[in-house]
Amino acid sequence: xxxxxxxxxxxxxxxxxxxxxxxxxxxxxxxxxxxxxxxxxxxxxxxxxxxxxxxxxxxxxxxxxxxxxxxxxxxxxxxxxxxxxxxxxxxxxxxxxxxxxxxxxxxxxxxxxxxxxxxxxxxxxxxxxxxxxxxxxxxxxxxxxxxxxxxxxxxxxxxxxxxxxxxxxxxxxxxxxxxxxxxxxxxxxxxxxxxxxxxxxxxxxxxxxxxxxxxxxxxxxxxxxxxxxxxxxxxxxxxxxxxxxxxxxxxxxxxxxxxxxxxxxxxxxxxxxxxxxxxxxxxxxxxxxxxxxxxxxxxxxxxxxxxxxxxxxxxxxxxxxxxxxxxxxxxxxxxxxxxxxxxxxxxxxxxxxxxxxxxxxxxxxxxxxxxxxxxxxxxxxxxxxxxxxxxxxxxxxxxxxxxxxxxxxxxxxxxxxxxxxxxxxxxxxxxxxxxxxxxxxxxxxxxxxxxxxxxxxxxxxxxxxxxxxxxxxxxxxxxxxxxxxxxxxxxxxxxxxxxxxxxxxxxxxxxxxx
DNA sequence: GCTTGCTAGGCACTTTGGTC
DNA sequence: GACCAAAGTGCCTAGCAAGC
Numbered sequence: 001x002x003x004x005x006x007x008x009x010x011x012x013x014x015x016x017x018x019x020x021x022x023x024x025x026x027x028x029x030x031x032x033x034x035x036x037x038x039x040x041x042x043x044x045x046x047x048x049x050x051x052x053x054x055x056x057x058x059x060x061x062x063x064x065x066x067x068x069x070x071x072x073x074x075x076x077x078x079x080x081x082x083x084x085x086x087x088x089x090x091x092x093x094x095x096x097x098x099x100x101x102x103x104x105x106x107x108x109x110x111x112x113x114x115x116x117x118x119x120x121x122x123x124x125x126x127x128x129x130x131x132x133x134x135x136x137x138x139x140x141x142x143x144x145x146x147x148x149x150x151x152x153x154x155x156x157x158x159x160x161x162x163x164x165x166x167x168x169x170x171x172x173x174x175x176x177x178x179x180x181x182x183x184x185x186x187x188x189x190x191x192x193x194x195x196x197x198x199x200x201x202x203x204x205x206x207x208x209x210x211x212x213x214x215x216x217x218x219x220x221x222x223x224x225x226x227x228x229x230x231x232x233x234x235x236x237x238x239x240x241x242x243x244x245x246x247x248x249x250x251x252x253x254x255x256x257x258x259x260x261x262x263x264x265x266x267x268x269x270x271x272x273x274x275x276x277x278x279x280x281x282x283x284x285x286x287x288x289x290x291x292x293x294x295x296x297x298x299x300x301x302x303x304x305x306x307x308x309x310x311x312x313x314x315x316x317x318x319x320x321x322x323x324x325x326x327x328x329x330x331x332x333x334x335x336x337x338x339x340x341x342x343x344x345x346x347x348x349x350x351x352x353x354x355x356x357x358x359x360x361x362x363x364x365x366x367x368x369x370x371x372x373x374x375x376x377x378x379x380x381x382x383x384x385x386x387x388x389x390x391x392x393x394x395x396x397x398x399x400x401x402x403x404x405x406x407x408x409x410x411x412x413x414x415x416x417x418x419x420x421x422x423x424x425x426x427x428x429x430x431x432x433x434x435x436x437x438x439x440x441x442x443x444x445x446x447x448x449x450x451x452x453x454x455x456x457x458x459x460x461x462x463x464x465x466x467x468x469x470x471x472x473x474x475x476x477x478x479x480x481x482x483x484x485x486x487x488x489x490x491x492x493x494x495x496x497x498x499x500x501x502x503x504x505x506x507x508x509x510x511x512x513x514x
Numbered sequence: 515g516c517t518t519g520c521t522a523g524g525c526a527c528t529t530t531g532g533t534c
Numbered sequence: 535g536a537c538c539a540a541a542g543t544g545c546c547t548a549g550c551a552a553g554c
């Protein structure tokens with residue numbers, strides 16, 4: 001009995017040593033391949049991967065400078081052919097893999113040589129090997145048992161690509177060795193019915209990119225516009241065209257992690273709270289940092305990469321040439337809102353008196369709260385969805401347009417008008433009362449502290465509790481009904497404004513100054 | 515009197531910002 | 535980082551008015 005146990009122990013030991021040796025050999029082989037790739041040029045182009053329903057075909061498009069590669073892998077459990085097209089400048093390559101239980105054919109016509117690989121062995125338990133000799137380098141594709149791990153190795157002149165596809169019913173791992181770093185890129189596709197995670201360590205950044213595709217039944221698209229210049233251009237273009245928060249940008253990969261913003265206005269001195277955001281590389285996980293420097297301070301900044309409090313104070317009141325923002329630890333909207341608290345990016349200067357009023361108001365107001373966002377919307381000359389009424393003591397809202405993504409594009413988290421109206425009510429706005437039968441698509445709201453020519457009242461606009469009602473006695477039921485009559489009469493007589501109060505679809509406000 | 519549609523408001527939960 | 539307060543958001547219900 002004892003001898004038998006010892007014999008089994010010896011067997012298990014030898015088996016384990018054998019497996020360890022194989023694993024070590026495999027690791028060594030991959031390490032050598034990765035090290036070899038570190039000398040190869042990088043692929044900086046945009047990569048788009050679309051993975052529709054895992055039960056249907058999958059398409060991956062990787063446009064790069066050298067070639068566009070399209071691979072379609074139908075359901076491995078179905079008897080559909082698999083086609084991989086790799087059109088590149090030098091050659092078109094087509095690989096057709098019909099039923100895995102039948103013959104597999106890969107055709108790589110190139111200028112130099114046509115290559116055909118035939119996998120006649122119908123036995124799925126045997127290894128199938130295809131060798132594609134080309135003028136530059138041998139390529140080997142190994143497809144072991146289709147029910148087990150499948151490995152494809154494409155050592156080519158530009159880059160080796162290793163893809164490991166374990167059991168299709170289990171986790172799938174694809175490894176893309178990064179030629180610029182020692183880190184490999186790993187994409188893990190667990191069970192198709194579960195979440196899929198792809199990690200792409202960016203060689204140009206200190207930040208890896210993670211794409212999560214939760215719902216397996218929907219189409220999954222991951223766009224990684226890699227070049228920082230491209231992201232900077234996106235942001236710069238938006239800053240030039242818009243002065244409201246770009247909420248439509250939901251993917252942080254659309255903007256660079258750090259960037260400089262050209263400024264045309266003076267830096268305003270901020271309080272202690274703002275100074276926190278002027279620190280370079282604060283440890284707080286939610287604190288952004290900015291550096292704003294004058295021409296002289298800029299050189300100082302470049303030397304020691306640390307912006308001290310005195311440097312920040314030195315910029316106050318001077319012309320700022322650039323602002324640097326770090327988006328890695330915060331949302332894009334937050335970045336933009338803080339930027340706006342410093343300046344109106346590339347916006348035209350306002351009249352002195354109005355500007356001073358606005359500056360005082362901005363210093364006393366949180367730029368992210370509802371009244372501030374609403375004020376900005378109403379005063380935006382490019383927006384006619386929300387405008388002042390004729391008297392300037394109320395706002396007119398075109399409800400129909402607001403329901404079409406308007407709110408989410410202008411700094412509000414939720415695009416539903418119901419939530420927007422909820423906010424108006426929370427802050428004590430009163431709505432004019434339409435006549436019986438009127439189902440207006442335009443709405444008129446009033447608040448004593450929200451008036452066109454009195455921005456200084458805005459800080460008084462607070463969320464209401466049960467005791468709220470400052471000045472609301474001016475907005476009685478009859479008064480609000482009368483104001484609705486005024487609005488309707490105005491629209492009915494003004495030829496420049498086409499208003500259909502019943503459905504609102506033809507509302508066309510030409511003038512902001514209604 | 516009942517149904518329907520709308521509005522106002524309560525409440526819970528999450529997010530954000532400030533303080534220590 | 536923990537804690538707290540304010541703000542934002544979604545869901546729900548009560549109340550009201552109009553229509554049938």
